[in-house]
Amino acid sequence: METQRGAEAEVHALWERYRADHDPEVRERLILHYSPLVKYVAGRVAVGMPASVDHADLVSYGIFGLLDAIEKFDLTKGYKFETYAITRIRGAIIDELRSIDWVPRSVRSKARRLETAMQQLESRLHRSPTEEELAAELDLTVDELQQTLQKISLTSVAALDEVFDAGEGDRVSLVDTLQDLTTVAPDASFEDAETKQRLHEAITRLSDREQTVLGLYYFEGMTLGQVGDVLGVTESRICQIHTKAVLSLRAKLVDRAV
Known part of the structure:
Protein backbone atom coordinates (compact mmCIF):
# COMPACT_ATOMS: atom_id res chain seq x y z
CA MET A 1 0.00 0.00 0.00
CA GLU A 2 2.79 2.40 0.91
CA THR A 3 4.57 1.53 -2.36
CA GLN A 4 1.42 2.31 -4.33
CA ARG A 5 0.94 5.62 -2.55
CA GLY A 6 4.56 6.51 -3.23
CA ALA A 7 4.14 5.74 -6.93
CA GLU A 8 0.96 7.82 -7.13
CA ALA A 9 2.69 10.73 -5.41
CA GLU A 10 5.59 10.48 -7.86
CA VAL A 11 3.25 10.56 -10.87
CA HIS A 12 1.35 13.49 -9.40
CA ALA A 13 4.64 15.33 -8.95
CA LEU A 14 5.46 14.69 -12.62
CA TRP A 15 2.14 16.20 -13.65
CA GLU A 16 2.77 19.26 -11.49
CA ARG A 17 6.18 19.74 -13.09
CA TYR A 18 4.84 19.28 -16.61
CA ARG A 19 1.99 21.65 -15.96
CA ALA A 20 4.48 24.27 -14.77
CA ASP A 21 6.99 24.25 -17.65
CA HIS A 22 6.09 21.52 -20.20
CA ASP A 23 9.55 20.00 -19.85
CA PRO A 24 10.05 17.47 -22.73
CA GLU A 25 11.93 15.13 -20.40
CA VAL A 26 8.99 15.05 -17.99
CA ARG A 27 6.64 14.39 -20.89
CA GLU A 28 8.75 11.40 -21.93
CA ARG A 29 8.46 10.00 -18.41
CA LEU A 30 4.68 10.44 -18.48
CA ILE A 31 4.51 8.71 -21.86
CA LEU A 32 6.55 5.79 -20.51
CA HIS A 33 4.36 5.55 -17.42
CA TYR A 34 1.10 5.47 -19.36
CA SER A 35 2.28 3.36 -22.32
CA PRO A 36 0.60 0.21 -20.88
CA LEU A 37 -2.71 2.07 -21.22
CA VAL A 38 -2.14 2.35 -24.97
CA LYS A 39 -1.47 -1.39 -25.21
CA TYR A 40 -4.65 -2.10 -23.23
CA VAL A 41 -6.83 0.08 -25.48
CA ALA A 42 -5.22 -1.33 -28.63
CA GLY A 43 -5.92 -4.83 -27.36
CA ARG A 44 -9.59 -4.04 -26.81
CA VAL A 45 -9.90 -2.48 -30.26
CA ALA A 46 -8.18 -5.51 -31.84
CA VAL A 47 -10.75 -8.00 -30.50
CA GLY A 48 -12.53 -9.64 -33.42
CA MET A 49 -10.60 -7.75 -36.08
CA PRO A 50 -8.99 -9.46 -39.09
CA ALA A 51 -5.47 -10.82 -38.68
CA SER A 52 -4.33 -8.33 -41.32
CA VAL A 53 -4.71 -5.55 -38.72
CA ASP A 54 -1.47 -5.70 -36.76
CA HIS A 55 -1.63 -5.05 -33.00
CA ALA A 56 1.69 -3.18 -33.08
CA ASP A 57 0.23 -0.79 -35.66
CA LEU A 58 -2.75 -0.12 -33.39
CA VAL A 59 -0.37 0.67 -30.53
CA SER A 60 1.57 3.11 -32.69
CA TYR A 61 -1.67 4.84 -33.69
CA GLY A 62 -2.72 5.02 -30.05
CA ILE A 63 0.51 6.74 -29.00
CA PHE A 64 -0.65 9.84 -30.87
CA GLY A 65 -3.83 9.81 -28.79
CA LEU A 66 -1.79 9.51 -25.62
CA LEU A 67 0.37 12.48 -26.63
CA ASP A 68 -2.75 14.52 -27.33
CA ALA A 69 -4.23 13.55 -23.96
CA ILE A 70 -1.06 14.51 -22.08
CA GLU A 71 -1.00 17.90 -23.80
CA LYS A 72 -4.65 18.69 -23.07
CA PHE A 73 -5.20 17.11 -19.65
CA ASP A 74 -6.18 19.57 -16.94
CA LEU A 75 -4.90 18.39 -13.57
CA THR A 76 -7.24 20.73 -11.72
CA LYS A 77 -10.42 19.06 -13.01
CA GLY A 78 -10.16 16.30 -10.42
CA TYR A 79 -10.78 13.24 -12.61
CA LYS A 80 -8.33 10.45 -13.45
CA PHE A 81 -6.03 10.84 -16.41
CA GLU A 82 -6.68 7.24 -17.46
CA THR A 83 -10.40 7.94 -17.87
CA TYR A 84 -9.65 11.06 -19.89
CA ALA A 85 -6.97 9.42 -22.04
CA ILE A 86 -8.81 6.26 -23.09
CA THR A 87 -11.22 8.16 -25.36
CA ARG A 88 -8.38 10.01 -27.08
CA ILE A 89 -6.22 6.91 -27.48
CA ARG A 90 -9.11 4.96 -28.96
CA GLY A 91 -10.12 7.92 -31.10
CA ALA A 92 -6.62 8.16 -32.59
CA ILE A 93 -6.67 4.44 -33.42
CA ILE A 94 -10.13 4.60 -35.00
CA ASP A 95 -9.26 7.73 -36.98
CA GLU A 96 -6.21 6.02 -38.46
CA LEU A 97 -8.15 2.86 -39.28
CA ARG A 98 -10.73 4.96 -41.05
CA SER A 99 -8.04 6.82 -43.00
CA ILE A 100 -6.74 3.54 -44.46
CA ASP A 101 -10.37 2.43 -45.05
CA TRP A 102 -9.80 -1.17 -43.95
CA VAL A 103 -13.52 -1.98 -43.68
CA PRO A 104 -15.04 -3.18 -47.01
Whole structure:
Protein backbone atom coordinates (compact mmCIF):
# COMPACT_ATOMS: atom_id res chain seq x y z
CA MET A 1 0.00 0.00 0.00
CA GLU A 2 2.79 2.40 0.91
CA THR A 3 4.57 1.53 -2.36
CA GLN A 4 1.42 2.31 -4.33
CA ARG A 5 0.94 5.62 -2.55
CA GLY A 6 4.56 6.51 -3.23
CA ALA A 7 4.14 5.74 -6.93
CA GLU A 8 0.96 7.82 -7.13
CA ALA A 9 2.69 10.73 -5.41
CA GLU A 10 5.59 10.48 -7.86
CA VAL A 11 3.25 10.56 -10.87
CA HIS A 12 1.35 13.49 -9.40
CA ALA A 13 4.64 15.33 -8.95
CA LEU A 14 5.46 14.69 -12.62
CA TRP A 15 2.14 16.20 -13.65
CA GLU A 16 2.77 19.26 -11.49
CA ARG A 17 6.18 19.74 -13.09
CA TYR A 18 4.84 19.28 -16.61
CA ARG A 19 1.99 21.65 -15.96
CA ALA A 20 4.48 24.27 -14.77
CA ASP A 21 6.99 24.25 -17.65
CA HIS A 22 6.09 21.52 -20.20
CA ASP A 23 9.55 20.00 -19.85
CA PRO A 24 10.05 17.47 -22.73
CA GLU A 25 11.93 15.13 -20.40
CA VAL A 26 8.99 15.05 -17.99
CA ARG A 27 6.64 14.39 -20.89
CA GLU A 28 8.75 11.40 -21.93
CA ARG A 29 8.46 10.00 -18.41
CA LEU A 30 4.68 10.44 -18.48
CA ILE A 31 4.51 8.71 -21.86
CA LEU A 32 6.55 5.79 -20.51
CA HIS A 33 4.36 5.55 -17.42
CA TYR A 34 1.10 5.47 -19.36
CA SER A 35 2.28 3.36 -22.32
CA PRO A 36 0.60 0.21 -20.88
CA LEU A 37 -2.71 2.07 -21.22
CA VAL A 38 -2.14 2.35 -24.97
CA LYS A 39 -1.47 -1.39 -25.21
CA TYR A 40 -4.65 -2.10 -23.23
CA VAL A 41 -6.83 0.08 -25.48
CA ALA A 42 -5.22 -1.33 -28.63
CA GLY A 43 -5.92 -4.83 -27.36
CA ARG A 44 -9.59 -4.04 -26.81
CA VAL A 45 -9.90 -2.48 -30.26
CA ALA A 46 -8.18 -5.51 -31.84
CA VAL A 47 -10.75 -8.00 -30.50
CA GLY A 48 -12.53 -9.64 -33.42
CA MET A 49 -10.60 -7.75 -36.08
CA PRO A 50 -8.99 -9.46 -39.09
CA ALA A 51 -5.47 -10.82 -38.68
CA SER A 52 -4.33 -8.33 -41.32
CA VAL A 53 -4.71 -5.55 -38.72
CA ASP A 54 -1.47 -5.70 -36.76
CA HIS A 55 -1.63 -5.05 -33.00
CA ALA A 56 1.69 -3.18 -33.08
CA ASP A 57 0.23 -0.79 -35.66
CA LEU A 58 -2.75 -0.12 -33.39
CA VAL A 59 -0.37 0.67 -30.53
CA SER A 60 1.57 3.11 -32.69
CA TYR A 61 -1.67 4.84 -33.69
CA GLY A 62 -2.72 5.02 -30.05
CA ILE A 63 0.51 6.74 -29.00
CA PHE A 64 -0.65 9.84 -30.87
CA GLY A 65 -3.83 9.81 -28.79
CA LEU A 66 -1.79 9.51 -25.62
CA LEU A 67 0.37 12.48 -26.63
CA ASP A 68 -2.75 14.52 -27.33
CA ALA A 69 -4.23 13.55 -23.96
CA ILE A 70 -1.06 14.51 -22.08
CA GLU A 71 -1.00 17.90 -23.80
CA LYS A 72 -4.65 18.69 -23.07
CA PHE A 73 -5.20 17.11 -19.65
CA ASP A 74 -6.18 19.57 -16.94
CA LEU A 75 -4.90 18.39 -13.57
CA THR A 76 -7.24 20.73 -11.72
CA LYS A 77 -10.42 19.06 -13.01
CA GLY A 78 -10.16 16.30 -10.42
CA TYR A 79 -10.78 13.24 -12.61
CA LYS A 80 -8.33 10.45 -13.45
CA PHE A 81 -6.03 10.84 -16.41
CA GLU A 82 -6.68 7.24 -17.46
CA THR A 83 -10.40 7.94 -17.87
CA TYR A 84 -9.65 11.06 -19.89
CA ALA A 85 -6.97 9.42 -22.04
CA ILE A 86 -8.81 6.26 -23.09
CA THR A 87 -11.22 8.16 -25.36
CA ARG A 88 -8.38 10.01 -27.08
CA ILE A 89 -6.22 6.91 -27.48
CA ARG A 90 -9.11 4.96 -28.96
CA GLY A 91 -10.12 7.92 -31.10
CA ALA A 92 -6.62 8.16 -32.59
CA ILE A 93 -6.67 4.44 -33.42
CA ILE A 94 -10.13 4.60 -35.00
CA ASP A 95 -9.26 7.73 -36.98
CA GLU A 96 -6.21 6.02 -38.46
CA LEU A 97 -8.15 2.86 -39.28
CA ARG A 98 -10.73 4.96 -41.05
CA SER A 99 -8.04 6.82 -43.00
CA ILE A 100 -6.74 3.54 -44.46
CA ASP A 101 -10.37 2.43 -45.05
CA TRP A 102 -9.80 -1.17 -43.95
CA VAL A 103 -13.52 -1.98 -43.68
CA PRO A 104 -15.04 -3.18 -47.01
CA ARG A 105 -17.74 -0.86 -48.34
CA SER A 106 -20.13 -3.78 -48.68
CA VAL A 107 -19.88 -4.45 -44.94
CA ARG A 108 -20.40 -0.78 -44.10
CA SER A 109 -23.47 -0.78 -46.32
CA LYS A 110 -24.90 -3.84 -44.56
CA ALA A 111 -24.29 -2.24 -41.16
CA ARG A 112 -26.11 0.94 -42.21
CA ARG A 113 -29.01 -1.09 -43.62
CA LEU A 114 -29.30 -3.00 -40.34
CA GLU A 115 -29.27 0.22 -38.30
CA THR A 116 -32.01 1.73 -40.47
CA ALA A 117 -34.16 -1.38 -40.09
CA MET A 118 -33.65 -1.33 -36.32
CA GLN A 119 -34.66 2.32 -36.11
CA GLN A 120 -37.84 1.66 -38.10
CA LEU A 121 -38.78 -1.44 -36.10
CA GLU A 122 -38.17 0.19 -32.73
CA SER A 123 -40.26 3.16 -33.77
CA ARG A 124 -43.15 0.78 -34.43
CA LEU A 125 -42.58 -1.76 -31.64
CA HIS A 126 -41.23 0.56 -28.89
CA ARG A 127 -38.66 -2.10 -28.00
CA SER A 128 -35.60 -3.80 -29.46
CA PRO A 129 -36.65 -6.15 -32.29
CA THR A 130 -36.01 -9.88 -32.19
CA GLU A 131 -33.79 -11.48 -34.78
CA GLU A 132 -36.87 -12.97 -36.43
CA GLU A 133 -38.50 -9.54 -36.72
CA LEU A 134 -35.29 -7.93 -37.97
CA ALA A 135 -34.77 -10.69 -40.55
CA ALA A 136 -38.33 -10.25 -41.83
CA GLU A 137 -37.86 -6.47 -42.09
CA LEU A 138 -34.75 -7.02 -44.21
CA ASP A 139 -36.35 -9.82 -46.25
CA LEU A 140 -33.75 -12.30 -45.01
CA THR A 141 -33.88 -15.66 -43.30
CA VAL A 142 -32.68 -15.78 -39.70
CA ASP A 143 -29.62 -17.74 -40.84
CA GLU A 144 -28.82 -15.06 -43.43
CA LEU A 145 -29.22 -12.35 -40.79
CA GLN A 146 -26.87 -14.17 -38.42
CA GLN A 147 -24.29 -14.56 -41.20
CA THR A 148 -24.54 -10.82 -41.86
CA LEU A 149 -24.10 -10.06 -38.15
CA GLN A 150 -21.04 -12.32 -38.11
CA LYS A 151 -19.45 -10.36 -40.97
CA ILE A 152 -20.23 -7.05 -39.29
CA SER A 153 -18.78 -8.31 -36.00
CA LEU A 154 -15.36 -8.15 -37.63
CA THR A 155 -15.91 -4.41 -37.93
CA SER A 156 -17.27 -3.89 -34.42
CA VAL A 157 -14.67 -1.15 -34.08
CA ALA A 158 -16.65 0.83 -36.67
CA ALA A 159 -19.83 0.53 -34.64
CA LEU A 160 -19.12 0.34 -30.94
CA ASP A 161 -16.06 2.57 -31.01
CA GLU A 162 -17.73 5.14 -33.25
CA VAL A 163 -16.41 8.47 -32.03
CA PHE A 164 -18.84 11.35 -32.32
CA ASP A 165 -19.24 14.91 -31.09
CA ALA A 166 -20.80 15.26 -27.66
CA GLY A 167 -20.89 19.04 -27.50
CA GLU A 168 -18.37 21.66 -26.44
CA GLY A 169 -15.78 20.24 -28.82
CA ASP A 170 -15.43 16.99 -26.88
CA ARG A 171 -15.75 13.54 -28.39
CA VAL A 172 -17.04 10.31 -26.90
CA SER A 173 -17.53 6.73 -28.02
CA LEU A 174 -20.24 4.27 -27.10
CA VAL A 175 -17.78 1.92 -25.43
CA ASP A 176 -16.48 4.68 -23.13
CA THR A 177 -20.02 5.69 -22.24
CA LEU A 178 -20.93 2.06 -21.53
CA GLN A 179 -17.90 1.52 -19.31
CA ASP A 180 -18.54 4.80 -17.46
CA LEU A 181 -22.33 4.54 -17.39
CA THR A 182 -22.67 4.48 -13.60
CA THR A 183 -20.87 7.75 -12.98
CA VAL A 184 -21.13 11.35 -14.08
CA ALA A 185 -18.17 13.59 -13.35
CA PRO A 186 -18.92 16.76 -11.34
CA ASP A 187 -17.92 18.89 -14.32
CA ALA A 188 -19.67 16.71 -16.92
CA SER A 189 -21.45 18.62 -19.64
CA PHE A 190 -25.20 18.49 -20.05
CA GLU A 191 -24.66 16.62 -23.34
CA ASP A 192 -22.58 13.94 -21.58
CA ALA A 193 -25.21 13.39 -18.89
CA GLU A 194 -27.95 13.29 -21.51
CA THR A 195 -26.00 10.74 -23.59
CA LYS A 196 -25.64 8.46 -20.58
CA GLN A 197 -29.33 8.78 -19.79
CA ARG A 198 -30.26 7.92 -23.39
CA LEU A 199 -27.89 4.97 -23.38
CA HIS A 200 -29.29 3.68 -20.09
CA GLU A 201 -32.82 3.84 -21.51
CA ALA A 202 -31.68 2.12 -24.70
CA ILE A 203 -30.05 -0.73 -22.78
CA THR A 204 -33.25 -1.42 -20.85
CA ARG A 205 -35.02 -1.97 -24.18
CA LEU A 206 -32.60 -4.69 -25.28
CA SER A 207 -33.43 -8.36 -24.77
CA ASP A 208 -32.32 -10.01 -21.51
CA ARG A 209 -29.66 -11.99 -23.33
CA GLU A 210 -28.28 -8.90 -25.07
CA GLN A 211 -28.11 -7.07 -21.75
CA THR A 212 -26.30 -10.03 -20.20
CA VAL A 213 -23.73 -10.14 -23.01
CA LEU A 214 -23.00 -6.40 -22.72
CA GLY A 215 -22.83 -6.61 -18.92
CA LEU A 216 -20.38 -9.53 -18.86
CA TYR A 217 -18.22 -8.10 -21.63
CA TYR A 218 -18.05 -4.42 -20.63
CA PHE A 219 -18.63 -4.44 -16.88
CA GLU A 220 -17.14 -7.81 -15.87
CA GLY A 221 -14.25 -7.65 -18.34
CA MET A 222 -14.86 -11.10 -19.87
CA THR A 223 -13.82 -12.01 -23.39
CA LEU A 224 -16.55 -12.91 -25.88
CA GLY A 225 -15.38 -16.51 -25.64
CA GLN A 226 -15.79 -16.50 -21.85
CA VAL A 227 -19.26 -14.97 -22.21
CA GLY A 228 -20.12 -17.83 -24.55
CA ASP A 229 -18.99 -20.35 -21.94
CA VAL A 230 -21.20 -18.72 -19.30
CA LEU A 231 -24.26 -18.70 -21.58
CA GLY A 232 -23.56 -22.12 -23.08
CA VAL A 233 -23.26 -21.00 -26.70
CA THR A 234 -20.39 -20.59 -29.16
CA GLU A 235 -18.18 -17.51 -29.33
CA SER A 236 -19.46 -16.99 -32.87
CA ARG A 237 -23.02 -16.78 -31.55
CA ILE A 238 -21.98 -14.31 -28.85
CA CYS A 239 -20.35 -12.15 -31.57
CA GLN A 240 -23.68 -12.06 -33.38
CA ILE A 241 -25.63 -11.13 -30.24
CA HIS A 242 -23.03 -8.51 -29.31
CA THR A 243 -23.07 -6.97 -32.79
CA LYS A 244 -26.86 -6.74 -32.91
CA ALA A 245 -26.94 -5.11 -29.46
CA VAL A 246 -24.22 -2.63 -30.36
CA LEU A 247 -25.82 -1.63 -33.65
CA SER A 248 -29.12 -1.20 -31.85
CA LEU A 249 -27.57 1.12 -29.24
CA ARG A 250 -25.71 3.10 -31.87
CA ALA A 251 -28.85 3.45 -33.96
CA LYS A 252 -30.74 4.83 -30.96
CA LEU A 253 -28.05 7.38 -30.04
CA VAL A 254 -27.34 8.54 -33.57
CA ASP A 255 -31.08 8.82 -34.27
CA ARG A 256 -31.57 10.97 -31.16
CA ALA A 257 -28.49 13.08 -31.88
CA VAL A 258 -29.66 14.12 -35.34
